[in-house]
Amino acid sequence: MASDPQFSLVQDTALPAHRANRVCAACSYARQPSDHAPAWQCPRCQVVYDKHMPGSTAERAHLGYVYETGLGEPQDLAHAANWYAKAARQGNSTGLYSLGMLYAGGAQGFEKDPVRAYLLLDLAQRMYQNQREQQTVASEVPVDGKSAAWVGGTLQSLEKNMSPVQLVKAKALAADWRPGQALPVP
Secondary structure, eight states: OTTOTTEEEEOOTTSOGGGOEEEETTTOOBOOTTOOSOTTBOTTTOOBOOOSOOSSHHHHHHHHHHHHHTSSSOOOHHHHHHHHHHHHHTTOHHHHHHHHHHHHHTOTTSOOOHHHHHHHHHHHHHHHHHHHHHHHHHHSOOOOSHHHHHHHHHHHHHHHTSOHHHHHHHHHHHHHOOTTSOOOOO
């Protein structure tokens, strides 16, 4: 890790080694225990200083967003897709949705692929619904419904440009997939 130019470890002699503070090489901000940014991102300037493997699927999807938008890092859609796919393989609805949108719109470097887009967006909607059911049962707090509406609208748009065979294929692949498996390829 010390070879990564985006971050360095600063040892505070009063703290044990496992509680070393990260210092951002871009803005020299020393991470504080009270910071709310993901552990792999500078809370001040949003530079990604630990690119190895964010822990949660939400962090992986967020790292995809960082690369897709160029937030604190150079924009790189291939890296974005890679991080979205890592989140998506574990059933993260945001990762599935974002990867699906890259194929739905034919983003730079991605051939427009309505079958793959439909498949990923259908999976995103299913994972979102599962998450909503689990959160509602567990905490009685409903999940924000905007994402599901966006997915539904995009699925309807894609259906208009797909043949019946393509639609059946995408739905069948989505129905057979489970989190932890490789993403299906149409």
